[in-house]
Amino acid sequence: MVRNNRITNNIRRLRFENGEMSQQELANRAECTRQTIIAIEAGKYVPSLSLAFKLSRVFGTNVEDVFKYDE
Amino acid sequence: MVRNNRITNNIRRLRFENGEMSQQELANRAECTRQTIIAIEAGKYVPSLSLAFKLSRVFGTNVEDVFKYDE
DNA sequence: ACAATAAGTTAATTATATGTTACATATAGT
DNA sequence: ACTATATGTAACATATAATTAACTTATTGT
Known part of the structure; x- marks a missing residue:
């Protein structure tokens, strides 16, 4: 029932702003797989x-700096 | 693979601080079911x-004001 | 005593995030 | 030319978030 996902993310930009971190390294540090990073960057799912917490912490920010909710 | 969920929430407290909002009203406003609110308050799942975005917006706060990530 | 509301429990089901594996492509370095 | 690295796609499997429904309990109001 949680539809209308108008959630976007800045992961791709944040990776490059953080030393051109590769998808693989981000996946390692966030303890997920590279395919998950790919899917999130591609907007395939939220x-x-x-x-979301782990990813934001890798970049030293909080959740709402990485993910935007268009209300 | 995303284990170690050390995520807690302040929903119960926020409901009472916001006019003793009932679980049903919160569910309506966050566009989910009452059972989902119960389960989240009980810590059954994250x-x-x-x-998380919708719930935080109901309370006029952001995600990290409602959910805490113990790293 | 009765009705209405809020909250809780349980079980069954559906939807989706994530993992796993395999394969493809482009680029940089040697 | 070869190798390594980064990125992408796709199919399938699994774990879990989320829904729905039925029933229970407690409280409040009339």
Whole structure:
């Protein structure tokens, strides 16, 4: 029932702003797989809250700096 | 693979701080079901990022004011 | 005593995020 | 030319978020 996902993310940009971090390294540090990073960057789906927290911490930011919710 | 969910939430407290909002009203406003609210408050599972955004907006706050990630 | 509301429990089902594996392509370095 | 690395796609499997429904309990109001 949680539809209307108007959630975007800045992961691709954040990776490059953080030393051109590769998808693989981000996946390692966020403890997920590279395919998950690819899918999220491609907008195929929105990650879990857990993964969103981990990703934001890798970049030293908080969730809302990485993911935008268009209301 | 995204394990170690050390994510807690303040929903119960926020409901009461916002006019003793009932679970049903919160569910309506966040566009989910009452059972989902119960389960999240009880710590049975962590919501999706979409629902986390919606819940935080109902309370006029951001995601990290509602959900805490213990790293 | 009765009705209405809020909250909880349980079980069954559906939807989706994530993992796994395999294969393809482009680029940089040697 | 060869190798390594980064990125992408696709199919399938699994774990879990989320829905729905039925029933229960407690509280409040009339």
